[in-house]
Amino acid sequence: MTDPLSRMLARSPHVLADGATGTALMNMGLGQExxxxxxxxxxxxxxxxxxxxxxxxxxxxxxNSFAANASRMRLPGLADQVTDLNRQAAAIAREVAxxxxxxxxxxxxxxxxxxxMAPMGSLTHARAVEMFHQQAEAxxxxxxxxxxxxxxxxxxxxxxxxxxxxxxxxxxxxxLSFDTAGRTMMxxxxxxxxxxVETLPNPPVAYGANCGIGASDLLxxxxxFVASGNERPIIAKGNAGVPHLLHGDIHYDGTPExxxxxxxxxxxxxxxxxxxxxxxxxxxxxxMREALETRPRGPRPTLDQITxxxxxxxxxxx
Numbered sequence: 001m002t003d004p005l006s007r008m009l010a011r012s013p014h015v016l017a018d019g020a021t022g023t024a025l026m027n028m029g030l031g032q033e034x035x036x037x038x039x040x041x042x043x044x045x046x047x048x049x050x051x052x053x054x055x056x057x058x059x060x061x062x063x064n065s066f067a068a069n070a071s072r073m074r075l076p077g078l079a080d081q082v083t084d085l086n087r088q089a090a091a092i093a094r095e096v097a098x099x100x101x102x103x104x105x106x107x108x109x110x111x112x113x114x115x116x117m118a119p120m121g122s123l124t125h126a127r128a129v130e131m132f133h134q135q136a137e138a139x140x141x142x143x144x145x146x147x148x149x150x151x152x153x154x155x156x157x158x159x160x161x162x163x164x165x166x167x168x169x170x171x172x173x174x175x176l177s178f179d180t181a182g183r184t185m186m187x188x189x190x191x192x193x194x195x196x197v198e199t200l201p202n203p204p205v206a207y208g209a210n211c212g213i214g215a216s217d218l219l220x221x222x223x224x225f226v227a228s229g230n231e232r233p234i235i236a237k238g239n240a241g242v243p244h245l246l247h248g249d250i251h252y253d254g255t256p257e258x259x260x261x262x263x264x265x266x267x268x269x270x271x272x273x274x275x276x277x278x279x280x281x282x283x284x285x286x287x288m289r290e291a292l293e294t295r296p297r298g299p300r301p302t303l304d305q306i307t308x309x310x311x312x313x314x315x316x317x318x
Contacts, residue, residue: 003171004105004145005205005273008059009233014267014292017237017275018053018061019285021109023252025049025064027281034076036068039088046089050096054104056282057289060273061097061104062148065089065139066111069131071123083138090142097145107148107173108139110161117156125160132164140168147172150210150237153185155196166202173273174204175235177211178221181315190224197232208235211277213314215239215254215262219306220313222269226300233272238262240279252279256287261309263288268298 008015025035028045038046046064053061067073068085078085090108097104113131115123136147147170149161158174165172176184176193183189190209197207209221218238225234241254259276266274274292276284307313 003205008103009272015059015273016057016289017273018058019276019280020278021062021064023279034067036065036085039064039085043092047092047096050093052282053285054096054100056285058285059104060107062107062109063089063093063139063144066109069113069135071131072114082134086135086138087142090139090144094143105145106143107146108144110135110147110149111151112157117154128157128160129163132161133167136164136168136170140170146170149174151177153177155188162200162202171205173206173235175208175210178209179212190221191228194225194228194230206233206235206273210237211239214241216307216310216313219265220303222271226270235273236266236271237275237277239277240284243279254279256284258310259284260287260291264291264295265301265306267292269300
């Protein structure tokens with residue numbers, strides 16, 4: 001157990017991850033510019049966002065580098081700043097984590113490249129590895145503890161990210177977004193992901209699902225991971241409801257109380273890394289932390305119990 005997440009999981013039955021980076025920065029005034037540009041232009045606000053997650057009880061938080069790859073930074077004219085954007089995202093995070101007064105893990109965030117992988121598209125495995133490797137190297141240089149690959153839709157892209165992590169010698173975590181009737185946009189099922197991570201030369205420390213549609217649907221995906229028999233630690237980072245625009249700010253309708261219920265249901269299903277995605281703010285994280293620490297563990301919930309507490313599934317599974 002050479003990586004900090006494995007060591008933390010050995011000491012604790014669950015780890016609380018963070019919430020939404022994009023939602024938080026938009027509520028701080030982020031406009032049309034890429035969120036990652038703030039690492040260079042408004043580092044104090046990025047640090048404030050990181051500290052809010054730590055102060056809310058997160059044991060792990062993601063760097064502001066989700067879209068900072070050469071492909072997605074090309075359109076806004078920032079492709080030549082990819083290394084600086086990622087390195088600075090991690091450096092700001094490292095300073096915040098080191099000042100926390102307790103162990104806090106800096107997870108270097110890498111999202112989808114934004115192109116279709118071959119043969120459906122023109123993105124080759126080699127080029128995908130190259131772009132992920134550029135990000136990973138800069139995140140490592142900035143002080144990230146692990147790499148965190150999330151919101152992917154294809155196993156091919158996940159394999160490219162895994163190869164990049166192997167090249168920089170870093171432990172990593174990976175999650176897909178299951179937002180299309182229980183599958184990813186590219187048709188991957190939870191059981192297929194659970195099987196695929198075990199075929200990698202460097203399997204992730206933990207794997208799972210993030211974003212998607214809502215908390216109920218995400219836990220239905222988790223049920224698929226559990227049923228697969230894979231005993232690798234599971235990640236669950238569900239959205240805090242549905243977005244609405246209120247007084248110029250983006251708000252999600254998932255209450256802190258709902259996310260507290262979601263966190264405990266995830267824990268009772270066997271999830272070890274629990275966090276939130278879009279719309280999950282510090283108030284949600286505080287409620288999740290308190291619930292995880294004060295509510296007794298219960299039996300594994302059924303799908304009916306999940307929908308009774310969190311609401312109906314958004315779509316039928318195919």
